Structure formats: structure tokens, C-alpha cells
Amino acid sequence: xxxxxxxxxxxxxxxxxxxxxxxxxxxxxxxxxxxxxxxxxxxxxxxxxxxxxxxxxxxxxxxxxxxxxxxxxxxxxxxxxxxxxxxxxxxxxxxxxxxxxxxxxxxxxxxxxxxxxxxxxxxxxxxxxxxxxxxxxxxxxxxxxxxxxxxxxxxxxxxxxxxxxxxxxxxxxxxxxxxxxxxxxxxxxx
Numbered sequence: 352x353x354x355x356x357x358x359x360x361x362x363x364x365x366x367x368x369x370x371x372x373x374x375x376x377x378x379x380x381x382x383x384x385x386x387x388x389x390x391x392x393x394x395x396x397x398x399x400x401x402x403x404x405x406x407x408x409x410x411x412x413x414x415x416x417x418x419x420x421x422x423x424x425x426x427x428x429x430x431x432x433x434x435x436x437x438x439x440x441x442x443x444x445x446x447x448x449x450x451x452x453x454x455x456x457x458x459x460x461x462x463x464x465x466x467x468x469x470x471x472x473x474x475x476x477x478x479x480x481x482x483x484x485x486x487x488x489x490x491x492x493x494x495x496x497x498x499x500x501x502x503x504x505x506x507x508x509x510x511x512x513x514x515x516x517x518x519x520x521x522x523x524x525x526x527x528x529x530x531x532x533x534x535x536x537x538x539x540x541x
Contacts, residue, residue: 508531
């Protein structure tokens, strides 16, 4: 007997059955899908909820990745994905998601189940530089992600500092400094 996936959709069961199971307390809505109430809330489950029906080259990123990593309490209304510049994907006309082309390395992508997601460091880096986000919102999400892994701040600071040409460097540095606190400077007095 085939096992149903952890995150269910209308491809797995009819909408009426999914809604009835939710009303019966067997399923809970997560992202755009439904999952059993006893399924552990892990990053792989959240990644599957965001990207369960997407083609493989797409990578969960920015606020969607922040939710996957535990930096947001709920997924964003519009799912955010990226694709490496060298990948070829068909244009998507889907108002529930955005896709952008980025330069990204394999080290900046983590696999959660079958879903690819930007690493925590890359997610912090992207959100700190994203000028479409207001400062307060971006700083709050970056602060929450840094609470998941406080050592990430140093790695992201080093990446921002070592980049030769980096759009929105000053914005990223200011947001990161505000979210993580300034780097401790050695005292000049004895």
C-alpha cells in the first residue's frame, strides 16, 4: 500500500475530504497544504508545505526560507523562490509565488527532504539586502533567524565585508548590525 506524503494537497485527496479531515481534527492546514496533526513541525515539513508541487530547479528563498528555518511563525502569503542563473525554467504566471534568478552556489542550498532551500546564512544575507522589505520587518526576521543560529551573524558579516561589488551593502550591514548588535570593539584604554 502506498503511503501518502506528509503534506497533502488536492492531488492526493479531494478538497472535500481534506476539509472534512481538518474539521474532524485529523489534519491541520500548513502553508498551501494539509498535514496530520501528529506530524512533527520540522523544517522539512515546512519546506514541503511551501514547495510540494514545484519543479526541481526552484529553491525556496527569502521570507519563505525564513519560515522554513523557523524565523517566521507563518509562511508568507506569496511564496518566494529563486533559480540559479544558469538554470532554464519556463515563465510562471502564478500570483501565489514569485521566482527570481540569482547567483547561488551549491554550499548555499540545503536539501530538506526533496525540497531545496537556501541555507540559513544565505537567507539572512538575502533578507538583509532586500530593499523591497521595510527595515523593521527585515530586521525582525533577521533577528529571529540569528536566534536560531547566533554564529550566522559573523559568517554573514564576513561575506558582506569581503564582497567586491555588492548592491545594498550599507543597508545589509546596518540591518545586520541592528539585528545582531554591533561587533564588540577592543577597548583602547587600559
